[in-house]
Amino acid sequence: MYAFTYHQPNDVAAAVALLDEDAKLLAGGQTLLPTMKQRLASPASIVDLGKIGELSGISREGETIVIGAMTRHADVAANAAVHQAIPALAALAGGIGDPHVRNRGTIGGSLANNDPAADYPAAVLALGATIVTNKRELAAEAFFHGLFETALGEGEIIVKVRFPIPQKAAYQKFRNPASRFALVGVFVTQTKGGARVAVTGAGASGVFRVNALEAALGASFAAAALKDATVPAEGLNTDMHADAAYRAHLIVVLARRAVAAAG
Amino acid sequence: MIHVSMIVNGKAASADVDSRTLLVQFLRENLRLTGTHVGCDTSQCGACVVHVDGRAIKSCTALAVSLEGAEVTTIEGLAKGGKLHPMQQAFQDNHGLQCGFCTPGMIMSAIDMVNRKGSHLDEHTIREELDGNICRCTGYHNIVKSVAQGAREMATAGAAKAAE
Numbered sequence: 001m002y003a004f005t006y007h008q009p010n011d012v013a014a015a016v017a018l019l020d021e022d023a024k025l026l027a028g029g030q031t032l033l034p035t036m037k038q039r040l041a042s043p044a045s046i047v048d049l050g051k052i053g054e055l056s057g058i059s060r061e062g063e064t065i066v067i068g069a070m071t072r073h074a075d076v077a078a079n080a081a082v083h084q085a086i087p088a089l090a091a092l093a094g095g096i097g098d099p100h101v102r103n104r105g106t107i108g109g110s111l112a113n114n115d116p117a118a119d120y121p122a123a124v125l126a127l128g129a130t131i132v133t134n135k136r137e138l139a140a141e142a143f144f145h146g147l148f149e150t151a152l153g154e155g156e157i158i159v160k161v162r163f164p165i166p167q168k169a170a171y172q173k174f175r176n177p178a179s180r181f182a183l184v185g186v187f188v189t190q191t192k193g194g195a196r197v198a199v200t201g202a203g204a205s206g207v208f209r210v211n212a213l214e215a216a217l218g219a220s221f222a223a224a225a226l227k228d229a230t231v232p233a234e235g236l237n238t239d240m241h242a243d244a245a246y247r248a249h250l251i252v253v254l255a256r257r258a259v260a261a262a263g
Numbered sequence: 264m265i266h267v268s269m270i271v272n273g274k275a276a277s278a279d280v281d282s283r284t285l286l287v288q289f290l291r292e293n294l295r296l297t298g299t300h301v302g303c304d305t306s307q308c309g310a311c312v313v314h315v316d317g318r319a320i321k322s323c324t325a326l327a328v329s330l331e332g333a334e335v336t337t338i339e340g341l342a343k344g345g346k347l348h349p350m351q352q353a354f355q356d357n358h359g360l361q362c363g364f365c366t367p368g369m370i371m372s373a374i375d376m377v378n379r380k381g382s383h384l385d386e387h388t389i390r391e392e393l394d395g396n397i398c399r400c401t402g403y404h405n406i407v408k409s410v411a412q413g414a415r416e417m418a419t420a421g422a423a424k425a426a427e
């Protein structure tokens with residue numbers, strides 16, 4: 001790891017003031033520190049969000065669950081309000097990486113990183129969550145911009161994420177047993193506005209929605225509605241773990257399982 | 264250099280460190296607590312697991328300077344008065360190690376598992392929860408047996424302590 005100047009501000013305003021183009025925010029460090037150790041990133045300064053209390057915590061506000069950016073995966077997985085309102089989200093958080101990664105990694109770090117095989121982006125897109133930064137509020141659709149790219153600009157920090165509570169939701173992940181990331185992950189939701197299906201792990205440009213599956217589930221939110229469904233392999237990833245055709249097949253299988261699990 | 268202080272295995276410990284010092288380097292190089300191992304550089308193997316403020320984390324994937332004031336427990340902090348911790352004893356009893364490189368991380372993870380999930384752990388739970396700990400020697404079978412025994416005996420030891 002290359003040397004850097006270290007800052008540990010106590011509030012968001014102080015953190016923003018420390019950000020310049022050579023600075024990087026540090027949240028749980030579960031992506032950034034391995035990257036720095038391998039010298040794939042070499043920020044001149046690190047702004048550690050770990051002591052900013054206002055960024056952590058989970059609350060229910062009416063029909064939404066609000067999760068602070070620095071909330072650890074393990075805390076989302078164990079939270080009673082999340083379990084009660086969106087059990088699929090608690091289960092998703094409890095399936096990220098391993099127990100030690102979950103004790104450090106944060107929702108804000110995961111979303112800012114936008115790894116194409118990460119779990120949280122699927123939940124944010126399928127639940128129609130809103131990402132609140134120090135500058136603005138972004139709808140999920142407007143936030144994710146392809147591989148490892150987001151709408152976040154310079155000096156912008158994710159503060160919290162607001163998840164509307166759905167009628168039904170479930171997440172099914174086909175794990176890569178070595179990396180623990182999603183080979184394919186499918187998050188389905190049913191809300192008053194209709195059904196949503198978001199897919200991670202498969203798309204060549206990151207998380208995406210599948211309109212054809214959403215339409216079929218909009219007509220009938222049941223696994224049987226996807227009995228003959230198919231998803232085209234174009235635009236899906238091929239790598240050493242699986243080819244695009246296999247991933248396309250998995251999307252439908254996991255979507256069916258998710259709908260069945262949503263009950 | 265940044266001055267960092269922690270409570271490590273119940274004792275105050277501090278040093279002046281470079282900002283890029285990882286927790287595992289602080290433990291091994293500054294404090295000479297070499298029971299915590301480094302088995303990879305990709306945050307995947309779990310040989311470096313320690314407890315920080317009661318939670319198991321990978322000490323290779325945290326900056327020492329982030330943890331000012333933290334309470335840290337390492338494998339060296341488990342035995343009391345020359346007597347092995349029940350989880351350590353269980354690894355010895357069940358031949359839960361071969362080369363022993365992964366063992367400190369396995370034991371720290373196992374104790375964290377009992378703290379979160381209780382002392383009646385079925386095989387499936389133990390295997391799932393050891394997801395972040397890789398062993399190149401044993402094939403895991405005796406590790407799983409060790410964790411199950413250690414968990415039961417932690418309950419007995421805890422009950423004995425409470426009765427004292």
Ligand SMILES: Cc1cc2nc3c(=O)[nH]c(=O)nc-3n(C[C@H](O)[C@H](O)[C@H](O)COP(=O)(O)OP(=O)(O)OC[C@H]3O[C@@H](n4cnc5c(N)ncnc54)[C@H](O)[C@@H]3O)c2cc1C
Binds near residue numbers: 025028097158305
């Ligand atoms: C062994 C292992 C297995 C894993 N398995 C999975 C898995 O199965 N599924 C999965 O989804 N993830 C997995 N991860 C990744 C993990 O979830 C990370 O915690 C996550 O991707 C990044 O979160 P972090 O808090 O650690 O962020 P950091 O590593 O600290 O930061 C990541 C990036 O986000 C930026 N950032 C952080 N916080 C903010 C903020 N509030 N506002 C703006 N930018 C910010 C940082 O500057 C940095 O660029 C795994 C990681 C490891 C090491």
Ligand code: FES
Binds near residue numbers: 304306309310322
């Ligand atoms: S040394 Fe491998 S996970 Fe820490």
Ligand code: FES
Binds near residue numbers: 363364365
């Ligand atoms: S006993 Fe050798 S790595 Fe586990």
